[in-house]
Each structure stands twice: as structure tokens, then as C-alpha cells.
Amino acid sequence: MVQFNFKGITVVPSGKEMVDIILSRTQRQTPTVVHKGYAINRLRQFYMRKVRFTQQNFHDKLSAIVDEFPRLEGIHPFYSDLLHVLYNKDHYKLALGQVNTARNLISKVAKDYVRLLKYGDSLYRCKCLKVAALGRMCTVIKRIGPSLAYLEQVRQHMARLPSIDPNMRTILICGYPNVGKSSFMNKITRADVDVQPYAFTTKSLFVGHTDYKYLRYQVIDTPGILDRPFEDRNIIEMCSITALAHLRSAVLFFLDVSGSCGYTVAQQAALFHSIKSLFLNKPLMVVCNKIDLQQLNALSEDDKRLVDEMKAEALKTLQIGGDPNAEQQVLVTMSTLTEEGVINVKNTACERILDQRVEIKMKSKKINDCLNRFHVAMPKPRDGKERPVCIPQQVLEQRAKDQEVEKEKEKRKLEKDLENENGGAGVYSASLKKHYLLANDEWKEDIIPEIIDGHNVADFMDPDILERLEELEREEGLRLAGEEGDDFEIDGDNMTPEEREALNEIRKRKKALIQEHRIKKSTAESRPIVPRKFDKDRQFTTERMGRQLSGLGLDPSKAIERVRSRSVSRGRKRERSVAADGAGDDGMEIDNDGKGSNKRLRLRSVSRSRSRSRAPVEEVIPGEGFKDKEQKVKAIKLGKKSVKKRNKDARKGEADRVILNMMPKHLFSGKRGIGKTSRR
Amino acid sequence: MRLEKCWFCSSTIYPGHGIQFVRNDAKIFRFCRSKCHKNFKMKRNPRKVKWTKAYRRLHGKDMTQDSTFEFERKRNRPQRYDRINTEKVLQAIPKISKVKATREKDHITKRLSVGRVNRRTEDRRELEQSISLVKAPSVLKEDATLTLPKQKVTVSYAQTENTPMEE
Secondary structure, X not given: OOOOOOOOOOOOOOHHHHHHHHHHHHHHHOOOOOOOOOOHHHHHHHHHHHHHHHHHHHHHHHHHHXXXXXXXXXXXXXXXXXXXXXXXXXXXXXXXXXXXXXXXXXXXXXHHHHHHHOOOOOHHHHHXXXXXXXHHHHHHHHHOHHHHHHHHHHHHHHHOOOOOOOOOOEEEXXXXXXXXXXXXXXXXXXXXXXXXXXXXXXXOOEEXXXXXXXXXXXXXXXXXXXXXXXXXXXXXXXXXXXXXHHOOOXXXXXXXXXXXXXXXXXXXXXXXXXXXXXXXXXXXXXXXXXXXXXXXXXXXXXXXXXXXXXXXXXXXXXXXXXXXXXXXXXXXXXXXXXXXXXXXXXXXXHHHHHHXXXXXXXXXXXXXXXXXXXXXXXXXXXXXOOOOOOOOHHHHHHHHHHHHHHHHHHHOOXXXXXXXXXXXXXXXXXXXXXXXXXXXXXXXXXXXXXXXXOEEHXXXXXXXXXXXXXXXXXXXXXXXXXXXXXXXXXXXXXXXXXXXXXXXXXXXXHHHHHHHHHHHHHOOOOOOOOOOOOOOOOOOOXXXXXXXXXXXXXXXXXXXXXXXXXXXXXXXXXXXXXXXXXXXXXXXXXXHHHHHXXXXXXXXXXXXXXXXXXXXXXXOOHHHOOOOHHHHHHHHHHHHHHHHHHHHOOOOOOXXXXXXXXXXXXXXXXXXXXXXXXXX | OOOEEOOOOOOEEOOOOOEEEEOOOOXXXXXXXXXXXXXXXXXXXXXXXXXXXXXXXXXXXXXXXXHHHHHOOOOOOOOOOOHHHHHHHHHHHHHHHHHHHHHHHHHHHHHHHHHHHHHHHHXXXXXXXXXXXXXXXXXXXXXXXXXXXOOOOOOOOOHHHHHHHHO
């Protein structure tokens, strides 16, 4: 509330600060990028925006200042006078006026420059205009810099003024310096005012609050006042004078009867009389302090007379409805040191304030409206009969019963008591199963199994489970009996072990055939296709034939004989005819002949033990496809030559491109003697 | 304490195993191990994943309908404890599981028996067709059984036979 609390005023920045703030805001919050190639309207708008933005911001800030500082006419006269005393009314008004003018000047500047910018014809010219506008606005602000500084000081001081509510019940404490005002203040309120032996310890007003009869009272401590003409007073004294003048409160004039403050009673009385004009219409009390040093009765004649004079003055302010102890209400004694009479003083002061306020309220016009609405109705007694309280009988009985139940509850043993008896919370664990309601109480402590063999027991719970189980077992028996018949049927067609063996053998043979075929197929391209009779590998022997035939269950001896005899006889016949004719007949026979004679020659020339050894390598065997010995020898040589290089590389064949060690250490580690190591 | 079923593979989840997932519509999915959980997160349908019970039941690999399933049913109403009944139930449970297990086994055996019969006929046919690979037809004529022939030992390559001719 502006009325008595000036803490809400925003900070007033100094001239330089304000300029900085607003210019930086303009920089941040308006677009910054512009090129000379833009349309001229766009350029004009850009700069006009900046000028207007700056003007607006200045306007806002300055308006805030002007509005928030209180107008001295619009606040309570106490505050306006206080502000005048502290800051000089004229100076204050002047400063605010300057701020106002600055605001108007800035608006004018902005308007003018905006008008000029409308006709700017190049980027450069618009920019210059904008710079000039902002420059002028900032100069205006710089010129009011001192006023802003002054206003900031005022604001800071105002914020620290005590918040005094002029309309509240107030007690004002005044008197010479060092009489004990602040000590009294400390005694009755929670305010912690400085109390020191030198004069003018209290330099400004202090506020404290105290309570009396459920109401809050403000207590205002003032700096000491000296007795001098009005014009000579300093600011501090003027504060107390202002407070005295404007606050409608009870006034406690403190009197130091002992003279230890450094001023005599006479001086103090003189002060009293000089400011008694300020005490009009206020309940006045003359408080004699420091009576532990000097009793009131023990005063000198003159002093007593002076005190009486003061008392008389004070009596005038008392209400006209004279009290027998009016004197008590006007002149009180106390000592802040020994604390006798302090509370009494406070109470008396508060009472007097209350009385005065009530009286004023009663006198005002508004009270009549309220009074009309009050009416306390008292029923008139009809006759002299006595009518006491009546309680029905049932209610009384119920009450008695309730009381009994209460008593029982107290007697009943709780679980908590049981726990405590058996050792406390950590030792005793309550049996939760105690109150279970089961068909048979013996079952209470049973441990119920929940899981069995991977099943939940609860899922099977059923009262007639055993009957169903019996049924099930019967069914099962029937089913099993039926199934046994089926089994026999299936087992009928079984193979004997010998048949099994035969089947395995068949499968083996089949597999072997397939494998052979696959090998042949894959090597078909590289193998020479030679008819069987030129049996290079010599696999078609009679032994083989014999084995195979006997494997099939036939007797091979006859077949072998036949083969052998035929070959032998054939060979013989041919030899004779060859020797006779010289030339061969059909190719077939010559071939046969050649083979047979060769065989025979071999058989003849070589002994039995070596009959199985092979022919020398150069010998041309007809199945191979060579013309004569030289060709074969050459072929062999060529073959060996082509293989030699590979063998030296330890490669198995053409397709062997295996590299055993992909990263041999000697190639992939170490520094080079010369050159870079960026490639390895 | 309850043993739950895994939502994905339908195996039992023992206490201390697995993860429960509660969806925003308050449906609870329990998984027995991270394999099932990860499959679920991949949005796989258990009815299409071969090793789950759901697949097996759907495709007739395991027994689906049977009276033994009705013995085990989750009841939502709590029942008052009754010692006599509980004892009966505890006796009955192993027997019921035994019956159930035998029935499941028989179901599988029955399913697989068809294959056995087929294999037998196959074998017989193969034997009849391919007996000639191991047994010469003339030998078969004499001894009509489908078994391996008695081995005739070959006369070994005798030296005496040829030498007179050479000389």
C-alpha cells in the first residue's frame, strides 16, 4: 500500500545505465540485418522500427518512474510531511518533473525523425537519421542523470522507512534525549532499539507493536527533541515533530525526574510548554521515568510545581466524564531499569486511546446506522414458576451403560499389552491365526501347502475330488485295456534280423554306387574316356570279379577259369598266326593280340615275384593315346616341367593360392631406414 | 505363492524367475525367461513358433481336450481352509498327474505310430525290389528268402595252375 509502505518502487537506473539498457534491448529485439539492395520501403521501415522501439522503451521506463513515486498530495499528511522533512518537497517535485519532461522530449524527437525517415532515399541516409534520433534521445537522458541519481537515493531511503499505519491505535513516545524512551520501547515491544548513554542515539522513528485486550497497538519511538525555536531544528528533530503533529495517537511525554539525562526538570518543562500546542485532541500522559534514582515526592518545590503544571495541562486532554483516579491516568511514574510501573503505563495509555476512539466513534454519524440494527432481546417472565432442566429416563440409562462399556474397554487386554508382556516388538510376534474362524479350531496352526510337483494346490481344491478321481481311474483302466489290442496288430509285420541285415547291405551298396557316380561325374571332364579293355589302373582283375561274384552268392571259380583259359588260348592262337602272317587282320584282333602278347611277354620275361610290377615309364601302353615312345617321353618331360615351379613354391596345384602368413612380421613392423612408412 | 504360466511358451514360472510386463490396458504378461520375453518384444506369435505349447496344441502335436484338464482350474473365490479336504486333494494330485502324463504320452505315440507302419512297408518294398544288389537271381531262385546269400569262397589265384602252361 502506497499509503505507508514504499518498498514496492522499482529501481531507478542511472542515466548511463538506462541508455545502455535500452540501446542493447533495441539491438537485440529488432531485426539487425539489412542490405542496401532491399526495396527502399523496406529500408525505411527497418529504421523507423528501431527509432520507434527505442522511444517506446524510454517512454515505458520513465512513465514507470513517474507513476510509482508517490505524489505528495495523494498520501497521508504525516507521510508527505515526513518526506518533506527528509527529502525536501521542492527538490523531489522538481526531479519528477524533469523526468516527465524528458519523456515528452523523447516522444517529440522520435516523431520528428520518423517523419524524416519517410523520405530517406538511401540506406546510408536512413541509417544516419536513425543514429541521430537515438543519439538525441540518449542526450536527453544523460541530461537528467543527476535527477535520476537523486530519485534512486530517495527510493532507497523510502524503502527503509518504518511502516506506520496512521489510522491504527498508536502510542507516541516523546521527550528530551536520553530520558529512557527507547528503553521503554524495548520493554513493551519486541523492537530492538539501540540504547546508548549518548544523546541522539535514536536518529529516526522506530515502530514496535504491542497487544492490549486482544488489540494491536503501534508504539512509535521518536528521536529526542531539544528546546529551541522551530526554525533551528535539525532533520532528526523535525521527524519527531512531524510525527507528533500528524499522527492521531496517545502521547507519552517522558520526564526524567532525576536529571541524569543532562537536562533539568525546568528545561524539560519548558520544552513541554513549547510543544503543548501539538498535544491538542490527543490523550496525553506525563510519564516520570527513572524514579529508582529520584522519587517523585522527594522532588524540590520548584520541580514539583512544574510537574503539577504539566499535569494540569494533561488533565485538559482527559475525557470530560471525570474519573476519581483521573490523576492516576495522567501522571504516572515508572522505572525502566527496575521495571516497576512499566506495564501500568502501557495499560493506562492503551485504555485512554481506546476510550477516545470509542467516544469519537459514538459521536460520528455512522454509528447511528449501526445502533439501529442492534437489539438484545430479553424474554419477559410469564409467571413466577420455576422451570429446571429436564432429561428423559432412557437417556440417563444409556449414559450409565456407556460409562460401563468405557470401563470394560479399559479392563480388556489389548494385543499391544500382550506384546509388551512377552518381550516387546522385536521379540514377540503376534499370532495372526488366533482369530481364524474354522470348522475345527485345531486346524488353526496348520501349515497349508501351496505348491506340489509344479502345480498349485489351490487350483485343485474341490470337495468331491476323490469321487471324480475314482471315475477317472476307471476310465483310464478301460482305455488302457482297449489300447493293448491295437498294439498287437501293428507289431505283426516285422522283419527278421536276417532280412534286416540284407536291407542294410542293400542300402550300403546303393550309397556306394551313388558316391562312385558322383565322383565320376565331377571328374568326368578331366578323365580320359577310355574303353574298359584298356584298363590302365588294372582294376578289372579276376580277383575283383571273383570277390564280387562270391558276394552275390555265386561260385566264381568256374568263371575265373573260363576267363583265364580263354585269354591264354587266345593268346596262343594268335602268336602262331602272327608269326606266320606278319600282318595283322582286323584291328581288334591285333589289339587283342598286342595286349595278350604283351601280357605273355611280360609273364615270360619276368619272374613270378616281380610279375606284378609295372612297365617302365617310357613304354607306350595303347590305352594312353601316344604315338610312340619319343612322344610319350616328351609328354612326360613337359608335364614335369610345368609342375616343377609349383612344387618349388610348395603349392599343391594350379588352384592352390594359400598364403600361410598374411602379415609376416618383417614386412609389417619396424621403421624404415629411409622413406615413409605410410604404406605397408 | 502361485506358480504362473509363461505367456509365450506356457511353461511354469517358479518364484524368483522371469519378468512380468503390465501393459497400459492392465493386461499382465508373464515370461519365464528372457528368450520368451525377447520373442514377445519382437511381436512374434507363439502360435507360429514351433517350440511353444501353443503351437503344439494348435497343430495337434499335444493333447488338447481331456477330462484331466478340468481338475486343475484357477478359482477366484477364496475358500475357507478345511483340513480334511486339503488332505484329500493332496493325495489326489499325484494320481491325477500320472493319468494325465500317460494320456499325453499315448497321444503322442498314437500320432507317431502311423509313421512306423509306413516305414515298415517302405522297408519291405525296398528289400523286395533291390535284393538283386546283394543276391544273384539264380541264388534267389534256389533260396527264395530275402536274406544275404551264403558266401562262396573264391578259389585263390593258384600258382600251380599256370606254371605248367608257361613251361
